[in-house]
Amino acid sequence: xxxxxxxxxxxxxxxxxxxxxxxxxxxxxxxxxxxxxxxxxxxxxxxxxxxxxxxxxxxxxxxxxxxxxxxxxxxxxxxxxxxxxxxxxxxxxxxxxxxxxxxxxxxxxxxxxxxxxxxxxxxxxxxxxxxxxxxxxxxxxxxxxxxxxxxx
Amino acid sequence: xxxxxxxxxxxxxxxxxxxxxxxxxxxxxxxxxxxxxxxxxxxxxxxxxxxxxxxxxxxxxxxxxxxxxxxxxxxxxxxxxxxxxxxxxxxxxxxxxxxxxxxxxxxxxxxxxxxxxxxxxxxxxxxxxxxxxxxxxxxxxxxxxxxxxxxxxxxxxxxxxxxxxxxxxxxxxxxxxxxxxxxxxxxxxxxxxxxxxxxxxxxxxxxxxxxxxxxxxxxxxxxxxxxxxxxxxxxxxxxxxxxxxxxxxxxxxxxxxxxxxxxxxxxxxxxxxxxxxxxxxxxxxxxxxxxxxxxxxxxxx
Numbered sequence: 001x002x003x004x005x006x007x008x009x010x011x012x013x014x015x016x017x018x019x020x021x022x023x024x025x026x027x028x029x030x031x032x033x034x035x036x037x038x039x040x041x042x043x044x045x046x047x048x049x050x051x052x053x054x055x056x057x058x059x060x061x062x063x064x065x066x067x068x069x070x071x072x073x074x075x076x077x078x079x080x081x082x083x084x085x086x087x088x089x090x091x092x093x094x095x096x097x098x099x100x101x102x103x104x105x106x107x108x109x110x111x112x113x114x115x116x117x118x119x120x121x122x123x124x125x126x127x128x129x130x131x132x133x134x135x136x137x138x139x140x141x142x143x144x145x146x147x148x149x150x151x152x
Numbered sequence: 153x154x155x156x157x158x159x160x161x162x163x164x165x166x167x168x169x170x171x172x173x174x175x176x177x178x179x180x181x182x183x184x185x186x187x188x189x190x191x192x193x194x195x196x197x198x199x200x201x202x203x204x205x206x207x208x209x210x211x212x213x214x215x216x217x218x219x220x221x222x223x224x225x226x227x228x229x230x231x232x233x234x235x236x237x238x239x240x241x242x243x244x245x246x247x248x249x250x251x252x253x254x255x256x257x258x259x260x261x262x263x264x265x266x267x268x269x270x271x272x273x274x275x276x277x278x279x280x281x282x283x284x285x286x287x288x289x290x291x292x293x294x295x296x297x298x299x300x301x302x303x304x305x306x307x308x309x310x311x312x313x314x315x316x317x318x319x320x321x322x323x324x325x326x327x328x329x330x331x332x333x334x335x336x337x338x339x340x341x342x343x344x345x346x347x348x349x350x351x352x353x354x355x356x357x358x359x360x361x362x363x364x365x366x367x368x369x370x371x372x373x374x375x376x377x378x379x380x381x382x383x384x385x386x387x388x389x390x391x392x393x394x395x396x397x398x399x400x401x402x403x404x405x406x407x408x409x410x411x412x413x414x415x416x417x418x419x420x421x422x423x424x425x426x427x428x429x430x431x432x433x434x435x436x437x438x439x440x441x442x443x444x445x446x447x448x449x450x451x452x453x
Contacts, residue, residue: 119237121262140276
């Protein structure tokens with residue numbers, strides 16, 4: 001049996017824990033979810049040991065429960081992220097992040113000649129493949145593959 | 153904002169393509185009409201394209217409409233730094249329809265979203281040029297009597313040629329067999345091969361330009377452009393391989409027609425022009441009728 005490890009980020013009573021975020025994307029995940037403007041208590045750890053990712057990040061947000069489409073936005077950069085819904089210190093539900101069908105205003109089109117890179121236009125993509133995630137620009141119709149996805 | 157715009161050839165269903173072609177045939181019989189009487193069409197050419205612009209302006213004039221606009225961005229407020237959004241918003245207040253040519257990809261889709269009136273894309277960079285595709289389809293339809301089950305041969309620059317890609321997408325509704333003849337460097341992109349595989353469309357790739365064209369119903373020629381090659385030696389190697397000469401047409405089908413989006417440089421020898429199978433100049437004229445039909449559809453006329 002596993003020895004109960006000491007928690008590297010302290011537990012929350014109620015709220016959401018987002019685990020298995022790639023360490024380099026922690027702050028982008030915070031951005032995408034708008035946690036920088038959130039009044040709830042937010043604790044996070046970065047560069048923690050992970051068997052899957054090598055280094056991972058974890059975020060715990062007290063008293064906050066996300067809508068699915070809100071949380072799915074992070075699938076672009078954290079496809080393996082897992083959510084634990086906490087009530088009274090207990091995990092009452094586990095969720096995995098799913099790729100959305102559309103991506104609006106998060107990613108950058110990789111085509112330098114695209115209008116979204118020339119003028120202030122909110123980017124819009126159709127997700128044409130989910131593994132690995134592949135985006136088709138609504139405007140210039142070019143493909144941005146997962147290696148070239150850049151988060152704004 | 154509206155669905156009357158024509159930005160990409162995918163905006164038309166198969167039924168709509170056929171509807172517009174039938175309409176184009178009517179305009180060919182009676183090109184002059186008053187459908188656009190009292191209407192103002194803005195012709196916004198952010199980069200020069202004389203051929204396309206004259207074709208549109210002829211279409212609008214024959215329908216009795218008035219034209220406002222500019223022929224390149226140096227004579228517009230763009231030089232003062234106005235955004236496409238502001239130009240489009242302002243102009244769409246004045247007119248009933250916008251025809252737009254712009255060097256930036258996706259600009260037409262964006263303009264159609266900020267405009268209060270329909271936008272017809274007259275080319276957005278290397279992305280889409282749907283009215284060219286409609287005139288290609290009309291030319292095929294007219295000369296073959298159908299769009300179904302044809303052998304379409306495409307020759308030259310199949311990698312960068314947007315007319316090739318849009319025609320391929322549009323023809324995919326009609327069970328074609330494609331033959332692609334191009335140097336390795338300019339072969340049809342993978343994305344289109346995946347598209348054809350998914351849609352069970354027969355296609356064959358060739359690097360030799362020879363008597364395989366004897367099976368063709370349509371021979372769609374394009375220009376191999378020097379600037380597409382990273383290595384000038386590669387260009388020198390292929391530049392004279394994809395030239396159509398009159399003697400190559402000897403054993404081709406009687407119904408074969410040769411199309412080219414123009415301008416041509418040397419890829420079709422001048423001696424082909426006199427051959428009844430040469431169709432590229434009539435093809436350009438068909439553009440006026442196709443554009444009349446597209447304009448009428450955009451305005452529900």
